[in-house]
Amino acid sequence: MKKKRILLKPTSGLGNRMRAISSFIYFKSLIDAELNVIWVPDAGLNIHYLEIFKPSPYFNLLRPNFTYQLITKSKTLLNNKFGLVRWLSRLYNTIVSRLIGVDCVLLDEDVKKGAEHLQKVCEGKFNILVITGNQCIDYPEGFQAFVPxxxxxxxxxxxxxxxxxxxxxxxxxxxxxxxxxxxxxxxxxxxxxxxxxxxxxxxxxxxxxxxxxxxxxxxxxxxxxxxxxxxxxxxxxxxxxxxxxxxxxxxxxxxxxxxxxxxxxxxxxxxxxxxxxxxxxxx
The missing domain is CATH 3.40.50.11350 (Rossmann fold)
Structure with missing residues (x-):
């Protein structure tokens, strides 16, 4: 049977990224998926994962891939007061997600709704891209994944x-x-x-x-x-x-x-x- 695959690109600062990864360590078990983390150094956290932590048995660390940067998570566009702008922004993300080979894209607003909501959204989906600085559930046990x-x-x-x-x-x-x-x-x-x-x-x-x-x-x-x-x-x-x-x-x-x-x-x-x-x- 085809294995579900989560591609998680954590965003924002150190704390936000650790909480997001921790929560999806729980979520991957909930939907029986493998978890892949795309850690991208940027202005919010300008350092590579392996410079601060050891490799983790809880997830696979992938090389940063430019194609995932094409997805827009701009709240100005996705939550715009004009319906046409919102529709075009979501249509753009749908087209890009298909081009890069993912079945669905989950952003901050989706993740904030919690693990049970995401479980329903991911039903029948096998390549799931998550771009977030939020957690879908508070899962302290997931912090065992981070070893300096x-x-x-x-x-x-x-x-x-x-x-x-x-x-x-x-x-x-x-x-x-x-x-x-x-x-x-x-x-x-x-x-x-x-x-x-x-x-x-x-x-x-x-x-x-x-x-x-x-x-x-x-x-x-x-x-x-x-x-x-x-x-x-x-x-x-x-x-x-x-x-x-x-x-x-x-x-x-x-x-x-x-x-x-x-x-x-x-x-x-x-x-x-x-x-x-x-x-x-x-x-």
Missing amino acids: SSDVAAKIEAARKQFKENTIGIHIRRSDHDIAIANSPLHLFEDKIEEYLKVEGDDFAVFLATDDPEVSDYFKGKYPNAVITYPKTFGRNTKEGMMDAVLELYLLAGTKKIYGSYWSSFSGVAKRIYGTDLEILHV
Whole structure:
């Protein structure tokens, strides 16, 4: 019997890609399909998969293929207020999908409807192309697929030597993330550190993960004996910056408890790596 085949092109940043892959590890079992991942370095995540992770037994890693880039996932076109534009955009995707040999194309809006919906859509389909930065189901077990590369693992182990036995993690999302800035102000994280200092004194440490160098400098200056950071390259557009983001993610995941920012996937992904307790600090 012909085997179903999922071609998954995860998009957006590191956390979004890991969650998407994890969810389709579940979905491939649901429809008895093989899972193939097309990992494309771009402005959102400028690094190849094998530079940060080892090959996974949970899916096949394929070389990036230009033909899959021809599918449009533009919400401006696919959700346009003019019906003719929506119809033409979907017709274009249908024609392209047939030319590149796939039976159906699933984009963000399809994936957001969940695994059961996708199961119905994929009935009778054998070559399924998925382009998404979303998950079709929350499947923490799927994160077992991600094992840091030898180089990354060695750096993680070296950095963890700074940790104390009681080390909590704090993730402060800033940069262009207006929702996190508005809902998770800095004083909430300062209050949490003060709470621990009153109870634990010098017997605890804070590992701080942030995308803002000013925030990093501020907390290290205010709590020099408690706050630990990884001396990383900030930014997503360099290989060094993205490798450091992976290091920071796994260091955050290895703390006793994570205090995260509102509406940020990074905190949620860190929780799922080792099952670490997560509390989102928000107003």
